[in-house]
Amino acid sequence: MLYYNGYGLKGLRKGCGGQTGGMDDEDNQVSSEIFEEYNYIDSTKQAHKLNYVVSKFNFILPEYGVTVDADGDLDVRRRNAEPPKSSIEIEHMKSTALDMVGLQLWRGALLLADWLIDNHKVIPKNSLVLELGSGVGLTSIVASTFFPVLCTDINRGDILGLIERNVKRNKNICRHRVEVLELDFMSSDIPDEIVRHLPNVSLIIAADTVYDDSITRAFMKTIQKLLSMSRRMSVYIALEKRYVFTLSDCDTAAPCYEFYLECLANMKNVKYEEVPLNFPKYFEYDRVKELVLWKLTSVVK
């Protein structure tokens, strides 16, 4: 049977087990593709919960000074010298039901982390960063090396607890405060504790939050609301276009991404542009051609 969801056929894997929220249906398990490409899992590290693993994501320190080749790979300037690296340890699941994908790490998070490392100097000092749909928290942890961060997601199962544990695990890297808060796109209001901080937020980030049309619609409404509440914010959204074979088109299409583009076109008083991916890859992952980064800002009247 042709099974369709936002992750496409490639993202579907039969269950590796799990405990939380609807994880008993083994046929509906999804796994992030990144673990097929690199072996990030560090079996010497202990996860806090059963059925979780710990992965290590190495990245090249930005101070080293790097250039990038046509594929986004780093050209290390000092030949015969290994660039100094740091790493982030992330506890996560290897496979989850679709409503718990936040317990895994997705490729958009690494793209956005690369962008942050490369562009943090052009973001105003003393900025506060707000991340939406943060998942395991890697991008917020990277952001916190430069800025204080409000790291948000839905309060479902272990998602917020997992972020807290990952922030604690990387306290040597988090140079600024990371506050973990609930922000549910489906809710009609932005929580007060976030609204209170908005005058100091100049950057909103989100990775891989486009995979289900009802979530995408609510996500874009949330962004519209946030942009209308404070006009000095820029929003960066990293996405992976997921192609699937559809019987209606008899061809491959990226319906979730097309729906996102429709929502984008319907936004009011918002300017949007695709950001070229010509910045270096500091993390190890495949920067596949399906990855895209968008910048949204308010049109000031």
Ligand SMILES: C[S@@+](CC[C@H](N)C(=O)[O-])C[C@H]1O[C@@H](n2cnc3c(N)ncnc32)[C@H](O)[C@@H]1O
């Ligand atoms: C594919 S994961 C991406 C996670 C992380 N940003 C990354 O790239 O690894 C999608 C994220 O959107 C979050 N999400 C789903 N529905 C949401 C909602 N209604 N409100 C807020 N976040 C939601 C999920 O919990 C999850 O963290």
